[in-house]
Amino acid sequence: AVYEGDYLLGTSIARPLIAKRLIEIAAETGADAISHGATGKGNDQVRFELGAYALNPDIKIIAPWREWDLLSREKLMNYAEQHGIAVEMKRDGTKSPYSMDANLLHISYEGYDLEDPWVEPGEDMWRWTLAPERAPDRPTYIELTFAQGDITEIDGRAMSPARILAELNRIGGENGVGRDDIVENRYVGMKSRGCYETPGGTIMLKAHRAMESLTLDREAAHLKDELMPRYAKLVYNGYWFSPEREMLQAAIDRTQNVVNGQVRLKLYKG
Numbered sequence: 001a002v003y004e005g006d007y008l009l010g011t012s013i014a015r016p017l018i019a020k021r022l023i024e025i026a027a028e029t030g031a032d033a034i035s036h037g038a039t040g041k042g043n044d045q046v047r048f049e050l051g052a053y054a055l056n057p058d059i060k061i062i063a064p065w066r067e068w069d070l071l072s073r074e075k076l077m078n079y080a081e082q083h084g085i086a087v088e089m090k091r092d093g094t095k096s097p098y099s100m101d102a103n104l105l106h107i108s109y110e111g112y113d114l115e116d117p118w119v120e121p122g123e124d125m126w127r128w129t130l131a132p133e134r135a136p137d138r139p140t141y142i143e144l145t146f147a148q149g150d151i152t153e154i155d156g157r158a159m160s161p162a163r164i165l166a167e168l169n170r171i172g173g174e175n176g177v178g179r180d181d182i183v184e185n186r187y188v189g190m191k192s193r194g195c196y197e198t199p200g201g202t203i204m205l206k207a208h209r210a211m212e213s214l215t216l217d218r219e220a221a222h223l224k225d226e227l228m229p230r231y232a233k234l235v236y237n238g239y240w241f242s243p244e245r246e247m248l249q250a251a252i253d254r255t256q257n258v259v260n261g262q263v264r265l266k267l268y269k270g
Contacts, residue, residue, distance in 0.1 A: 001232040006182045007194075008201045009235050010106025015044060016240035019051025026059060033060035040066040043187045047238030054241035073099065073111060098125065104165055106198040117183055117193045128173040128197045132270030135176035139268035142171060142203075146211045146263065149256030151204060165200045172199025175267040187237045207263040215258045224255055 003009055022034045034052060038044035045063060052059050070076050080087050097112040107127055113119045123131060145153035151164050159167065172178050178199030186192050212221060227248055234245045 015047035035062040132176035168200030176270040
């Protein structure tokens with residue numbers, strides 16, 4: 001699924017999982033409230049809260065960004081420093097000026113000089129990927145095995161889904177694959193410029209579509225492509241636990257029974 005033609009939903013897909021775990025922990029501990037650190041400006045407050053209410057309509061949600069006077073990232077950084085809260089550092093030991101979010105699928109970067117869409121991101125911002133100009137002069141070839149739409153092997157070696165994604169992140173990053181720099185339409189109504197590193201996801205999408213081009217019926221493939229933007233929008237906007245997302249999921253999953261075989265990819269300078 002791809003939102004607005006570019007974004008591979010790396011943050012969007014993480015939020016329902018976090019919300020689910022928050023609700024589980026609240027149930028385990030007898031808590032009547034949960035809290036999240038999302039600002040009052042973006043998508044994540046919606047994703048966390050829609051997910052939490054879907055799983056427990058009676059839960060109370062505390063959102064310090066909306067309720068306290070932490071009205072800027074500078075105030076938040078000062079608060080963290082005053083109270084001994086660790087903030088992630090860059091490689092050189094300095095604090096990153098960007099709002100960052102990392103998980104197994106991607107890293108996102110927002111804020112600071114990225115607020116100006118005319119500014120090219122500095123090379124020291126990226127964490128996972130080499131610039132295509134600095135990537136190796138020799139291509140890397142990989143073979144991916146698909147079983148019912150899922151990658152199960154890399155170069156004939158069976159791995160767990162998490163291990164496959166981690167390995168593809170490494171291979172893609174070394175070859176300059178997976179950088180994205182976009183302005184997206186947020187659910188709350190504003191536009192936001194963000195930069196993303198999704199090397200493994202970029203490889204998986206390219207390979208998956210290649211496998212589908214060989215195995216899917218024409219009309220099934222075309223219908224799936226028509227449904228995909230609608231599905232991506234639901235995930236982006238935080239409707240993971242909605243009946244319409246589950247309905248589309250069932251239709252998409254049905255198409256994957258025949259998506260079996262091997263794909264060979266050539267990775268070269270992005």
